[in-house]
Amino acid sequence: MKRLEPLKKVVAEALRELDGVLALRAKWGGVAPHLFKGQEELEELAIAPKYPLPQTLRLIQRAHPESRLGLVVRGCEERGLIEMAKRNQIDLERIRVIGLACTAEEAQDCRCARPYPGLLTDIIVGEKTEAVPNELVEEFLSKGREERLEFWKKQFAKCIKCYGCRNACPQCFCPECTLEDEIWVETGRIPPPFPSFHLVRAMHTVGKCVGCRECELSCPANIPLTTLYALIRREVEEMFGYETGGDLEAQPPLVLPMELESGDGI
Amino acid sequence: MYEPKIISYLCTYCSYPGADLAGISRIKYPPHINIIRVLCSGRVSPELILRTFREGADGVLVAGCHFGDCHFINGNHRTAKRIPILRKILEYAGIEPQRLQLEWISASEGERFAEVVREFTETIRGLPPIREVLG
Numbered sequence: 001m002k003r004l005e006p007l008k009k010v011v012a013e014a015l016r017e018l019d020g021v022l023a024l025r026a027k028w029g030g031v032a033p034h035l036f037k038g039q040e041e042l043e044e045l046a047i048a049p050k051y052p053l054p055q056t057l058r059l060i061q062r063a064h065p066e067s068r069l070g071l072v073v074r075g076c077e078e079r080g081l082i083e084m085a086k087r088n089q090i091d092l093e094r095i096r097v098i099g100l101a102c103t104a105e106e107a108q109d110c111r112c113a114r115p116y117p118g119l120l121t122d123i124i125v126g127e128k129t130e131a132v133p134n135e136l137v138e139e140f141l142s143k144g145r146e147e148r149l150e151f152w153k154k155q156f157a158k159c160i161k162c163y164g165c166r167n168a169c170p171q172c173f174c175p176e177c178t179l180e181d182e183i184w185v186e187t188g189r190i191p192p193p194f195p196s197f198h199l200v201r202a203m204h205t206v207g208k209c210v211g212c213r214e215c216e217l218s219c220p221a222n223i224p225l226t227t228l229y230a231l232i233r234r235e236v237e238e239m240f241g242y243e244t245g246g247d248l249e250a251q252p253p254l255v256l257p258m259e260l261e262s263g264d265g266i
Numbered sequence: 267m268y269e270p271k272i273i274s275y276l277c278t279y280c281s282y283p284g285a286d287l288a289g290i291s292r293i294k295y296p297p298h299i300n301i302i303r304v305l306c307s308g309r310v311s312p313e314l315i316l317r318t319f320r321e322g323a324d325g326v327l328v329a330g331c332h333f334g335d336c337h338f339i340n341g342n343h344r345t346a347k348r349i350p351i352l353r354k355i356l357e358y359a360g361i362e363p364q365r366l367q368l369e370w371i372s373a374s375e376g377e378r379f380a381e382v383v384r385e386f387t388e389t390i391r392g393l394p395p396i397r398e399v400l401g
Contacts, residue, residue, distance in 0.1 A: 140358075149360025153401065184313040186320075194400060195359055196316050202355050203312040228358060235354045240347070254347055 003100065003126040007072065008042050010098055010125055014070040015039060018096060021070035022057055024048075035060065035069075047100065052214045054080045054170040058089050070096045076110070076212035078117040079245025080170040083208055086252060089173050092120070101126035108132055110213045111226075119247065136227045137234070152228075156198050158221035159191040165201065165215035165225055171208040178204070198228075205229050207236055207252040210245035270390040272299045273318050274327035274383075277307045279337040280372045281329035287376030295380040296387040299327070306330065307368075308341030312352045315366060322397060325365045325390035327382070332370045342370070361399060364389050 011021050015036065025034035026046035033056045036042060057071050073081065078097060085092045099117035101124055107115035111134040118124060143151065166172045166179060178184050178200055185196050192198075209229045216226045236242050240253035276282040282303045288295060304310055307330025318326050328349060330342040345368065353363040367389075369382050 145357075145360050145362065147360075148358065149399065152359050178313055184317060193320060195356075195361065196313075196320055199316050199355055199359055200313050202359075203316075203352060206351050228355075231358050232351070232355060235351060239350060239354075254344070254351075 003103075004045065004047055007047065007098075007100060007125045008045055010123060011036060011045060011070065011072065012039055012042055014096055014098060015042075017068075018070045019067045021072065021098070022053055022060065023072040023098075024051055024053075048106070050074060050077075050106075050212075050214075050217075052080075052168055052170045052212065053077055054084055054090065055168075055173075057081075057095070058084065058173065061090055061094070065091070065094075068094050068096075070098055072098045072100055073117055074100050074102055074212075075114050075116045075118075076112065076210055076245075077170070078120055079114070079210035080212055082119065082245045082248055083171055083210060083252070084173070085248065087173075092248075097121040097123075099124035101128050104129045110211075111136065111230075112213075113211065119245075134227075134230055136224065137230050140227055140231070152198075153194060155223045156194050157191050158223060159197070160221060161190050161192050161197065162220060164218040164220065165223075168214040168218035169205075170212060170214065171205070171210070198225075202228055202232060206232060207240075207242060207244060207254050209233055267391070268395055270298050270324040270387065270393075270395070271322060272325040272327060272383075272387060272390055273323040274299050274301050274329065275304050275307065275310045275314075276301055276371075277330040277337075277342075278303050278305055280331035280335060281307070281369075281379070283373035284329070284371040284375050284379045287373065288379045289376075291376050293376055293380040295383040298387050298390075299383050306336070306338050306341040307345040308336075308338065308343075310345065312348060315352060319361070319365070319396055319400065324393065324396045325367070325386060327367050327369065327386055329369045329371045329379075329382070332372055335372060362393050365393065365396070 014021050020035045020037045022035050024031050024046040025044045027044055031046045033053055054077055084090045097120040099121045102115040107129050111132050113131045116128040186193050213226050233244055242253045307328055310328050315326050330345055336342045349368040353366050357363040367386055371379050
């Protein structure tokens, strides 16, 4: 727990100027998001396991738009913040981002390509670790079409349609969800019919998914969703040159007409 | 040999008149295609395409105006980005991406419409029925 003490210090400092800092708290044998307001609370500050804090931040900002908050983020959460800000879900002006670098083991678990923050903040607690190659993706790409179909059919057959992947996703904030619309996803069936539920969700991650792996962690059926989303993310980068969560300037490809994208008209 | 079922979404300003012209000009094309007219190719959402497959379409053809001709100025730009990425998703999910095709067909291209339908029908005929694939 080498990161915990330095993090406490940074949070304590931030608390002097801000209304509160959103981070994780260990209490009653579990870890949950908590808005730290006073120095005395910091004893309970926790780091792991990771939890989608940007979602919580969004709800707090909705209710208290004037608040000035701090937020402890990992690399993926920071990228998530960027994508959320592009879609007007959070106000970055009113947030101070406190970065937390992941350990090598954590990065390994997530097969993370960028296990450290640094896009929105200079404050980074912990040592930056190396990117981890995603061997699951490589393994998947070596499969032929029929093997891929079999693979996903088997995986998606485990789905109990709990909507956990959607609920945990920092990028899922629509007031009305397509996945709950019986026009697109047949109701009253478990598992949900292939391919509607999962491919609709996959399509909705285009230009949004930053690979935080919250969907996979929350999935009670252990469906390797991030393998599919990582492939899509790679494809978005190749096709549109858009690195999801990479910077604040670039606009998400699917919402932008082409003449604005290339700048010279068609 | 099975007879494939193909659903096509044609935009009402370019591709649908294009198909109409093919008919008026008495150009023959395979009868497997079922045309659904939409207001713009940008209206064809990925959800709609996935449901079309789910309902048993062996192939889906989406056709819209050429760039610059869109009645809604840039509705087809959205289609142009959406369809290639959806094709990739289909490919990763193990469904043949050839089943989904995007074409730009203007109101004066009746012959081209027939040609596209002919080629597309042949492609789909070479693939197994979608019900076997989706199960």
